[in-house]
Amino acid sequence: MKKKLVSVLLATAMIATLAAGCGSGSGSGSDGGDSGSDSGSAGEITYWSMWNSTENQAKVIQEAADAYEEETGIHVNIEWKGRDIKTLIGAALDAGEDIDLFDDDYMRMCQNNTKYLLDLTDYAAEDDLESHIMPIILEKAKEWGGGTLYCIPYQPYTTGVWYDKDMWEDAGLTDADKPETFDDLLAVCQTLKDSGVNPMTCNSDTTNLLYGFQFARYIGQDAVLDCYNNSDWANVPEAKQAAEDIQTLFAEGYMSPNAPAQYPDGQNEIGFGESCMVLNASWIPNEINQNTGTEVNFGFFPWPSVEGGVDGPEASMVGAQSIGIVAESDMTQEAYDFAKMIATGDYDLQMAESVSSIPADTANTEWPAAIAEAEPYFKEMTKAYDWAVGLETNADIKDILNDNIIKLCTSEITPDEFISNMAATQ
Amino acid sequence: MKQNKKMIVCFLTPALIFFVLMFLYPIIRTIVMSFFKVEGVSDAVDTWQFVGISNYQKLFATSIFQISMINMGKIWLIGGIAVMAIALLFAVILTSGIRFKSFWRAVIYVPNIINAVAMATMWIQYVFNKRFGLLHSMFAALGLEDLAGIDYMNGSWKFWSLLIAFCFGSVGYFMLIYISGIERIPQDYYEAATIDGANKLKQFIYITLPLIKGVFKTCMTFWTVSVVGFFVWSQMWAAPQASDMQTITPFVYMYNIVFGTTGNVQRDAGMGAAVGILMAVVVMIVFFIVNKCVKDDDLEF
Structure with missing residues (x-):
């Protein structure tokens, strides 16, 4: 009888403890x-x-x-x-x-x-x-x-191209050389390359910014998203054109040989004085300075427009x-x-x-x-792109797109293969 | 006896109640949710919209989900063969009377007591880094520039670098399970076999292997559960992105669609529930197949 009583008491105590535990859990949670x-x-x-x-x-x-x-x-x-x-x-x-x-x-x-x-x-x-x-x-x-x-x-x-002004000036470039078109950008890259530095760099997590910006400069964000969400890549010639443009940056040696690098190695190259420009968001100057313990003198210009394109410096990510x-x-x-x-x-x-x-x-x-340096451009901005021009808005497609952009950058695939791979995505 | 029954009821009831509340209710809710369109995981039931099996149909038609299943399958099969084979090899070596057995066992097991995030960071930064990593430096020192230039963290190599790192950390755990199985086999068998002239390989094939079938079954189940729940390593390899095509697994995809990611605010908890149910089914199928293939014997350890 005594044993029974003790057992019942123990069981009651156990229930009470469990209940109290739960009570305290929700209490601490709130x-x-x-x-x-x-x-x-x-x-x-x-x-x-x-x-x-x-x-x-x-x-x-x-x-x-x-x-x-x-x-x-x-x-x-x-x-x-x-x-x-x-x-x-x-x-x-x-x-x-x-x-x-x-x-x-x-x-x-x-x-x-x-x-x-x-x-x-x-x-x-x-x-x-x-x-x-x-x-x-x-x-x-x-x-x-x-x-x-x-x-x-x-x-x-906001997002745009951040560059090391000292490196820029050492290559003989001035503020007047800030590129307004993609062809200007290629010319600036050549000048920087000739001066012995890597003109541009990027992390592997932001290659979709490069492609997204270039694509949106041709047809605007809404049309980009239409193509992206409806897998209409094969019917949008600008999709392939943008792929060719981005591959050119890498194939011509305008990108760091390490790009696209694992985050944050790519962006840090600017702090280490190896590369000059990076397309990224406005938190990047602070990150680079913090990561590399330097005080880079940063300049800025918006991603350039393209010939026959609909968007220019008035459109950027905000x-x-x-x-x-x-x-x-x-x-x-x-x-x-x-x-x-x-x-x-x-x-x-x-x-x-x-x-x-x-x-x-x-x-x-x-x-x-x-x-x-981004302030005057930011104030002139009238069109707001989403992050990566919206190329990360679809969880079913974004990873496949990112992977194909990286393969495009490293020349594992051609622009034609890029388009066919994306067109096959559901 | 009557008294015992009361005691059983007294002690089991609280546990049963909490099991029903904490496990059964979420399981049933998840199963039901997988047949509805639900945006947020905690949305009220009256906001759910019944969609039948369309969540499942959409999943099977989604390229990235198919890719995530293939990735998971590759980790399970290729990683499974590698991990089981190496773990078994180490277990056999360590139970063969080798000196400093405890030391070697501890060394091989160490990766298991290190946090997965720390382990992944070590591999990513110190081994696979394209500029400063061990592999790069080693190949560069040997003058093998092509190999030194490989980017293990991008493109097609990314999956394999993940698989190697994950398998490295998994071997010790399964090795211990195998060791415990092998050590339960009476030494008499080996002594008799040795007297009969059987070499170590024959002893392994005809004594050790048949007698640890049950252990193998356990290992397969554990391996399957860990691969189906593959999440942290995949996220670490994709960081700072939420996921990556080369390393995405179904659970990472589920997390993305349930909670959204940077730049993606679309959420679909119903579809996420369907992924969860499918993964549970995968585990059950593997468990069933392993049980069918590896029959229980009377004589096993």
Whole structure:
């Protein structure tokens, strides 16, 4: 009898422990959330961040949070989730996690997460937020949100050719030589090659930028995407022409012999003084300087236009991160105020300086020196391409395309084979 | 006896409840989800749209999924033969009375206790790097410029560099399983065979191999499960991209379509569920075939 009693007690204890374990699991899972909710009244908002706590962006955001707390008395509970936020946020919000604001790529924010987000139109109108956001980014964010503003974009980026100005000048080139057409680019490459350096370099993960830009210069992004999504490669002569152009860059020796190199070896060649130009996003100067411990004097020009093409320097990739306010939050105004604090004014400028990125707030006109040359082009930009001109938007095709572009670059296949391989893709 | 039954119920019920909640419910939900169009993995059931078997049909017609299955099949078959053969060879050598057995066993097993990300980084940066890697430097020092110029991390070589690195790390684990099987075979058999004049090769073929059939079956099952769940190595080889045609596997493809990738915001949790179900079916088929081919004997260790 005694044994039975002990056994029953043990079993009960086991169930209780398991239940308590689960309870504590969900509790700890919603630690931030609960504290956000409970502390909603106690003055706390919860922010799930796409940054890791060691990144420079995180340090600036933490400073902003401290300043916000000092100013308002509201504590910002930040959970540094890193880039995995894209896999976590939907399930967390569906499960009732109490999150007041979070950030992610602005395209994903506007296309995947709007069902969780607060319509910011009235908030933005009330304090004239829209006048602080770059028009080209605001337009895209609204377009993806079906005409509604669901996020506050920050840390924008653009893409173009970044080059080592000292190397450029050593080869006898000046600002006037910045290529406007693809033929000009080939001529510049020849001059640089003659000076004894590798004119261009690239990482293997960004060869689709090279091909995408060249293809879009001929027919524009919409037509590129039409070809890409409908496997219409065989019927679009510009697809083959762009393939031939890109292969020319490699075949003529205008690309580093190591290109396309494993990330980040290709881009680092610029920091090591081996190569002069790279087509990449505006975070690349900072990455190169950080990786190689140098201070390269960077110049910039947009990817050149092509003969008979429809797009020129007015069209380029534009992207940004963004902060969304959760519609279910009971502290939406406070969350909005904090988000605005990060994306505009002093903290926006601080973030831009800390990672040499473009300031999000149009009122911050000083761009960090490493990317300053891109400013006039960025302001003239009227057409926004997606990342890689949209060539990564289809999970069923992008890997096959990337592989074929790399084989094209390394001359494993001809432009004709490139087209036939892509046309066979379903 | 009655008392025992109550005890069994008392102790099993919580476990059963939690099994149903934590395992059975997600399994059933995933199976059902694979027949619906579902965007986000946690979307409410009332937003699901029934599409019958079209998720499966679309999967089989998608080039990149076919490629991912072929990649997985190549890893399973080619990598499987290599890993099983080398692991068995090492196991036989280490159980043959070699000196410093524990040391060698530890050396061969070490890759298994190192995190896969660290191992992959080591291979990518220190062995396969096109400029500074071991292979490049070694071939360059030997004057073999063509071999030194091979880019193991791009194009057609990429799959093979991944396979070599993955197999290298897998040998130790299976070697230990084989060793445990071989060590259970009584030494008397070998002594008798030696007296009868059988050499080491014959002893291996006629004694060791037949008596470790069960171990082989276990290894095949473990290998299949690990290859079907192939994910981290593939992602490391594709980094900073989410995936790469040469190294993509079904689980990586599933992850891409369920959560989206950089530049791709399209998500399809229903299709991802279908990939998961298909992979489970693959494991069951392999398990069934192995069970059919390798019959259980009364005499095995």
